[in-house]
Amino acid sequence: MAEKIKVAVAGNPNVGKTTIFNALTGARQKVGNWPGVTVEKKEGTKKHKDHILEIVDLPGTYSLTAYSADEVVARDYILEEKPDVVVQVLDSTNLERNLYLTSQLLEMGTNLVLALNMSDRAETRGDDIDIRRLESLLGVSAIKTAANEGRGINALLDSIVNKTESNPPLPHEIGYGGRVEENICALEEILGSDRELSKNYPSRWMAVKLLEGDENALSKLSSSSIEGKVQNFLSDLDHEEYEVEMADKRYEFIGTLLPQVCTTCAEDVSPSDMVDKVITNKYLGIPIFLTLMWGMFELTFAFATPFMELIDMFFGWLAAAVTSNIETVWLASLLGDGIVAGVGSVLLFVPNIFILFFVIALLESSGYMARAAFIMDRLMYTMGLQGKSFIPMLTGFGCSVPAIMATRTLEDEKDRLITMLVTPFMSCGARLPVYILLAGTFFSRQAGSVIFGLYVLGILVAIVSAKLFRTFIAKGQPSPFIMELPPYTRPSLKDSLQHMWNQGYLYLRKVGTIIVGGVVLIWLLAYFPQGADYGSADSLIGSLGKLIEPLVAPLGFDWKIAVALVFGFVAKEIVVGSLGTLYGTGEGEALSSALVADPGFTPAIALGLMVFTLLYVPCIGAVAVIKKETGSWKWMFFQAAYSTAVAWILALVTIGVGNIVL
Amino acid sequence: MSNKTLDLLDAGQNARVIQVKGKGPSRRRLLEMGMVPGVVLSVTKKAPMGDPVDFKLKGYNLSLRKQEAQMIVVEVTGGVK
Numbered sequence: 100m101a102e103k104i105k106v107a108v109a110g111n112p113n114v115g116k117t118t119i120f121n122a123l124t125g126a127r128q129k130v131g132n133w134p135g136v137t138v139e140k141k142e143g144t145k146k147h148k149d150h151i152l153e154i155v156d157l158p159g160t161y162s163l164t165a166y167s168a169d170e171v172v173a174r175d176y177i178l179e180e181k182p183d184v185v186v187q188v189l190d191s192t193n194l195e196r197n198l199y200l201t202s203q204l205l206e207m208g209t210n211l212v213l214a215l216n217m218s219d220r221a222e223t224r225g226d227d228i229d230i231r232r233l234e235s236l237l238g239v240s241a242i243k244t245a246a247n248e249g250r251g252i253n254a255l256l257d258s259i260v261n262k263t264e265s266n267p268p269l270p271h272e273i274g275y276g277g278r279v280e281e282n283i284c285a286l287e288e289i290l291g292s293d294r295e296l297s298k299n300y301p302s303r304w305m306a307v308k309l310l311e312g313d314e315n316a317l318s319k320l321s322s323s324s325i326e327g328k329v330q331n332f333l334s335d336l337d338h339e340e341y342e343v344e345m346a347d348k349r350y351e352f353i354g355t356l357l358p359q360v361c362t363t364c365a366e367d368v369s370p371s372d373m374v375d376k377v378i379t380n381k382y383l384g385i386p387i388f389l390t391l392m393w394g395m396f397e398l399t400f401a402f403a404t405p406f407m408e409l410i411d412m413f414f415g416w417l418a419a420a421v422t423s424n425i426e427t428v429w430l431a432s433l434l435g436d437g438i439v440a441g442v443g444s445v446l447l448f449v450p451n452i453f454i455l456f457f458v459i460a461l462l463e464s465s466g467y468m469a470r471a472a473f474i475m476d477r478l479m480y481t482m483g484l485q486g487k488s489f490i491p492m493l494t495g496f497g498c499s500v501p502a503i504m505a506t507r508t509l510e511d512e513k514d515r516l517i518t519m520l521v522t523p524f525m526s527c528g529a530r531l532p533v534y535i536l537l538a539g540t541f542f543s544r545q546a547g548s549v550i551f552g553l554y555v556l557g558i559l560v561a562i563v564s565a566k567l568f569r570t571f572i573a574k575g576q577p578s579p580f581i582m583e584l585p586p587y588t589r590p591s592l593k594d595s596l597q598h599m600w601n602q603g604y605l606y607l608r609k610v611g612t613i614i615v616g617g618v619v620l621i622w623l624l625a626y627f628p629q630g631a632d633y634g635s636a637d638s639l640i641g642s643l644g645k646l647i648e649p650l651v652a653p654l655g656f657d658w659k660i661a662v663a664l665v666f667g668f669v670a671k672e673i674v675v676g677s678l679g680t681l682y683g684t685g686e687g688e689a690l691s692s693a694l695v696a697d698p699g700f701t702p703a704i705a706l707g708l709m710v711f712t713l714l715y716v717p718c719i720g721a722v723a724v725i726k727k728e729t730g731s732w733k734w735m736f737f738q739a740a741y742s743t744a745v746a747w748i749l750a751l752v753t754i755g756v757g758n759i760v761l
Numbered sequence: 762m763s764n765k766t767l768d769l770l771d772a773g774q775n776a777r778v779i780q781v782k783g784k785g786p787s788r789r790r791l792l793e794m795g796m797v798p799g800v801v802l803s804v805t806k807k808a809p810m811g812d813p814v815d816f817k818l819k820g821y822n823l824s825l826r827k828q829e830a831q832m833i834v835v836e837v838t839g840g841v842k
């Protein structure tokens with residue numbers, strides 16, 4: 100019978116845990132070159148020999164003392180779920196810091212397998228790591244891996260299985276010496292008197308954590324009989340002193356070990372430092388950032404155009420085929436006016452979306468994301484946030500949902516809340532179709548600049564809102580900025596294509612489900628009651644539109660726009676889809692000319708509508724994630740109300756100015 | 762050589778850490794990431810607006826705001842200004 104083994108993949112951030120996890124299980128979880136890509140645990144299984152491995156990929160953590168929400172996930176899993184084997188992934192080019200976590204895992208008595216990843220890089224650098232020696236010094240198994248090439252993965256699997264067949268390890272002890280050691284012993288004695296507790300957590304480990312002033316460790320005692328005693332003992336001690344001494348001792352331990360394992364491990368000036376001389380340069384840093392952003396959108400359009408023309412031709416042909424071949428009037432209308440026009444107008448933008456995701460993936464795997472945080476920290480700090488908040492915000496150009504999740508890497512609760520509330524202002528891929536349609540129709544020549552302007556407007560609104568929230572709602576200082584800058588890597592084409600496909604697939608699925616559904620619903624409402632002209636003010640949707648029209652009438656939006664915006668809450672692409680369906684003319688060129696022909700649709704209105712779409716309540720998916728991640732209805736409703744109010748006001752201003760200028 | 766706080770160093774300078782002052786989680790995080798007394802580091806670069814600052818220690822790059830760097834007392838050991 101197959102035996103189940105629970106395996107956790109842990110380690111410092113950005114060492115390749117997810118790459119190893121993907122290689123082990125065949126999963127396709129997201130990989131990227133900055134610390135904090137994985138923010139929740141991901142599970143997968145792998146059958147190896149007679150065993151079933153249940154493998155969990157964890158967020159990265161520098162130590163077992165957790166600060167941010169993602170680190171808490173990792174620590175709690177290792178501590179509470181007690182996996183049979185912990186695979187610690189290490190960056191072979193940075194063993195010294197990586198071994199710090201190892202020392203903590205050993206102290207805990209985990210059943211440890213070390214995966215010395217990025218061994219390809221260590222080899223090119225000329226490092227010669229004596230892995231057998233490392234094994235015998237630490238009493239663990241160690242395997243060299245280069246996960247992105249799939250090297251060492253089988254050996255790692257063998258090693259995991261072997262580990263469960265051998266005896267459980269004794270906790271490895273680091274001698275702290277002197278008064279630290281005395282206090283540890285004294286604490287161990289107190290802890291040992293509570294049977295239940297010492298069964299769950301090794302006493303020595305617990306004593307070490309308590310002495311370091313780890314609050315989580317202290318909270319584990321809250322229901323035990325000895326809490327008071329321990330509190331008493333600790334109250335006389337100066338944790339600050341002990342923290343240094345213990346960190347120092349751990350590094351000292353590593354310092355004596357490392358020279359025996361790696362005699363040639365070189366610290367050189369890495370090429371990344373040279374590249375950074377330009378990328379983060381005093382004068383060039385910010386222009387380079389803006390150029391990259393601008394280039395990203397230019398590429399999105401330049402490469403998409405030929406594909407869009409093909410799709411447009413296809414749907415044009417399809418619409419014609421439907422009207423000429425289907426005689427049942429209602430069916431022809433459903434297929435032609437409803438589905439082809441509605442869904443077609445959204446599918447038209449699939450090439451843009453795919454290219455956008457591809458370019459974002461290139462940025463993410465290059466190492467630039469962490470630099471963006473570094474460059475922007477100063478500005479973000481004055482606006483009440485910190486540089487790390489910038490990474491989720493950039494992710495938000497793709498989709499707000501993962502971006503809001505990505506805020507888990509922020510250590511400070513308030514930083515995190517503010518970042519979650521403002522991230523939806525970063526213009527996501529779903530809003531792009533609206534801009535392309537409207538800017539392309541009404542501002543053909545300056546369409547590119549208009550769209551770039553909208554993205555910039557989104558960033559500005561996000562930053563100014565952050566400042567407001569920091570001043571009035573979540574008062575306080577932004578938390579410290581402590582961040583590792585990973586080396587640059589040449590973006591992997593395979594990973595980027597994979598990422599593009601994962602995200603693009605989600606987009607296609609959304610078109611196939613939510614958007615088809617929404618469009619059919621709009622068609623139904625536009626077609627009935629019988630006798631009313633399709634999509635006219637007398638149809639159901641017309642009555643509905645008339646009902647809500649007063650809300651947006653001051654902006655100059657008519658009922659069709661009102662309806663499009665209401666349905667856009669489900670998914671913002673539907674703004675385009677429903678215009679396609681309501682104008683009943685098909686997509687692409689046909690829709691554009693119908694919009695131009697409508698006297699209610701002036702360039703100023705179009706601009707206002709784009710601004711409104713950019714800023715108003717994010718789609719239902721994003722709103723739900725805000726609820727889940729803030730854990731509060733209050734913040735969810737606040738975000739929705741705030742963003743809609745901002746959208747309304749800025750659209751009004753835009754249209755007012757537009758009416759004068761345009 | 763004189764003792765300084767880390768925020769006062771220029772790009773290209775090398776230093777040895779003497780003391781990590783302050784308290785709380787960010788101090789502990791710094792210690793865990795290797796910013797312990799005795800460690801040798803160099804200043805690799807500053808962000809365009811002069812802050813944060815990036816250091817190289819234990820073979821990797823760590824960025825800190827000046828505010829945090831101010832809590833770290835170092836002895837300048839050389840390097841070019």
Ligand SMILES: Nc1nc2c(ncn2[C@@H]2O[C@H](COP(=O)(O)OP(=O)(O)OP(=O)(O)O)[C@@H](O)[C@H]2O)c(=O)[nH]1
Nearest residue numbers: 113114115116117118131135136137159217245246
């Ligand atoms: N050269 C080299 N690069 C690798 C190797 N393994 C992973 N990478 C790259 O390292 C980067 C980080 O990989 P991830 O798998 O996302 O790292 P992680 O540990 O899951 O990171 P977090 O989830 O942020 O903690 C990616 O750019 C990978 O392509 C390796 O063995 N060699």
Ligand SMILES: [Mg+2]
Nearest residue numbers: 116117136137
């Ligand atoms: Mg990961």
